[in-house]
Amino acid sequence: MKQRIQHIHLTGIGGIGMSGIAELLHNQGFTVQGSDMNENANVRRLRELGIVVSIGHRAENIAGADVVVVSSAIAADNVEIVAAREQGIPVIPRAEMLAELMRMKQGIAIAGSHGKTTITSLIAHGMEAAGLDPTYVIGGRLIASGSNARLGESPWLVAEADESDGSFLRLSPMIAVVSNIDPEHLDHYGSFDALLDAFRQFVNRVPFYGRVVLHHEHPHVAALRADLHKPVTTYGSSAQADLHLVESTSDASGQFFTAAMADGTDLGRFRLALPGRHNAENALAAVAVLLDLGIDLEVIRSALARFEGIQRRFQCTALGPGTLIDDYGHHPREVMATLATARRCWPDREITVIFQPHRYTRTRDLMQQFFGAFDDAHTVALLPVYAAGEPPIEGADSRAIGEG
Template sequence: MKRNNFLKKVNYITPKMDNIKNIHFVGIGGSGMGGIAYILVKKGYKVSGSDIISNTITNNLISLGVKIYFQHNINNINNVNVLVVSSAIKNNNPEIIAAKKKNIIIISRAKMLFEIMRFYYGITITGSHGKTTTTAMIYYIYSLLGLDPTFINGGILKKSELYAYLGTSKYFITEADESDASFINLRPIINIITNIEDEHLDFYQNNIEILKKKFLYFLKKIPFYGCIIVCIDNTSIRNLIKNNLIHNNIITYGFSKDADVRIYNYQQNGLKSKFFLLKTKENISLEVNLNLPGYHNVLNATAAFTVSSYIGIRNKDILKALENFPGIKRRFDILGTFKYKKNNLIGNVILIEDYGHHPTEINITINTIRTVWPRKKIIMIFQPHRYSRTINLFNKFIRVLSNVDVLYILNVYSAGEDYIIGGDSISLFNGIKNYGKIIPIFGIWKNYNEIILSLYSKLTGNDILLIQGAGDINNISSLLVKKKFKL
């Protein structure tokens, strides 16, 4: 694929933070934190960090020379100029307390992201769902066509294994997190909103109207020469742009007939999607093919198409890039079809890993599986993520999780939250059981091997095994792949 003629590769150099040499990240293993740390290392800063977990991100940073401590200790911050703190870290963290005593600068993850984005042409992707895939699609298009953008993402791009990258051009692409309202610190030139739903409402006094006001505040900060791209299918977004004077340059996309970039004739053929886009102002119709299933990915791809078209990339080049997009790890990630032996019979099971932890996301995954494999039995192992989310969306979880054939419920992955009565896995188990469609399975397993032994009794030879959740549940799928379903 030839690069567009107007896209000339020029090394884009941004000013350095001259008085800052040593930067320490508290909670460096998170995707957002790790991505920023990666960019700063590539820019030449000395970076260190601490966390309580080892994962792909920490291993990658260690390979780049980053010193990571797998405990929080006051000795970790000797000779540090700046402390970058994850929103998941509490104020009683010993490194934060010690930094205050030493008068070390302490800033949030979002503040550091703002500072390194300051001199770039920033493109942010916001919304309750779809941020990670949309961000990756945009990066993939820009990268494939020679723009060499910088990007930070919440997931790992398949094949390239990238979750962050320091490019040489002016473009900086990143997802912007609304979970703690930190996205309002950023000042992009283009922003995409995929949707606004009842997610992370524990931070917004359990009131979605407060969340909408934060989005409104953020959008009004987009410069007059910038652009806002929104999914008009979402009721909250539609009402937001209808009832408020936000910006002169808004582009809408979606299945809705009044969308500026309208999706129509969507077809799902196995694990592939085909649909058409109508650019209404130009009256141009385009056929789009994806190697990904699901209408949610159609929306993600349309958002990526819209922002790419807006900056001047040719339609045919965008479409070719989208067709080759490989996907994101842990987002409807098909890890393989495995043979196993049970009672002297050979069976097959398809193993899928999905990061979704909100009822809307989980429901989309279940429906996509039912469309692709209508006759297969779905066995889900689900790990609830946060007590607050479980209790706030309790009834929605019950209805959605009842739509699988067999459901294993693990203990809640707290993500640092304190226990909340009614937001635990036992309560969820009882709620689903009382709902009456299925009887879930909940137990106190000593380790993942015990869970695997238990689920073998549920395999029929015609199964989808879905590992669902955003915590450390991916360790189960890793173990299954390693064992190749052999006990």
């Protein structure tokens, strides 16, 4: 690619996924620039790296670009996209650029409705601990480095696979992980069956000599195995899973959990800074991948114990007599998992939730699930919906959630 492309513009560069791609391209020596509608921490970090970021979308922003990479949140009539097409400059989605980066390496792609960022982070961290020096792009910033992207020297690239617009089907990973599949993004797919079919296509993009890692207890994920004729590893809480959780105990500082294999092999005890049984299962998905890469179990155990966590993933800040937890979860299942974890960690505390729904379409499609999502909270404050570029939908707002 570098022989033909030198100057890359990213429209919507301030998003977490786009900023990670920008950082990787910059570190590979490309001239990278971009634009976003708002200043944020991602924009500030990119500027610190020397990347030019314009606030606001304007046709002149794309001057000199050989290609324009566009976020899924950017509309087709965006002034920069229109200008690029008028000038004959290729316009590609973020996933196509990620696929190009993965094409030059051996990819590990993590897909699913929930847990992608945690699993991806743990895999990348474990590979670094083992000296494998991976490249990675993560949908959240690691607390240890403050970054969500890194350019490594090894042939491995670890990345989240975004199913929201079907663009994960551009990826051809060596190893694929699917954590769960919930009825989401139906505005794009049209039906849940179409979403399930997309996941079937995704796991079948893994070559016959690769590996697919599946959550054993999730029925729609487990059903993917029927269509696969390649190595599969399952994980979960059931003893029938290839790697399964035996016991977990959480407190405010994290958790200890024990795990075993289906043949009875004891994997021993693990320490993880992330509380919650769902995070223990996320860790097992990472363990499955790391073992497949030939990493010693004791190296994996040590890596999990030293993992400091991810920004905005049950990130705790002490505030005098209270504790502030910042969590990115915006799906009802994620909300319930976060609140259940908080309840286990602080059983005698009152829990107050401040929640901002994300996207009108998601709020509409998941309205019934939101009605019971806050049962573990004493008090709930609902902020206006974060539109992410979508127009309002009548009845799909915070008031409707509160009245449900």
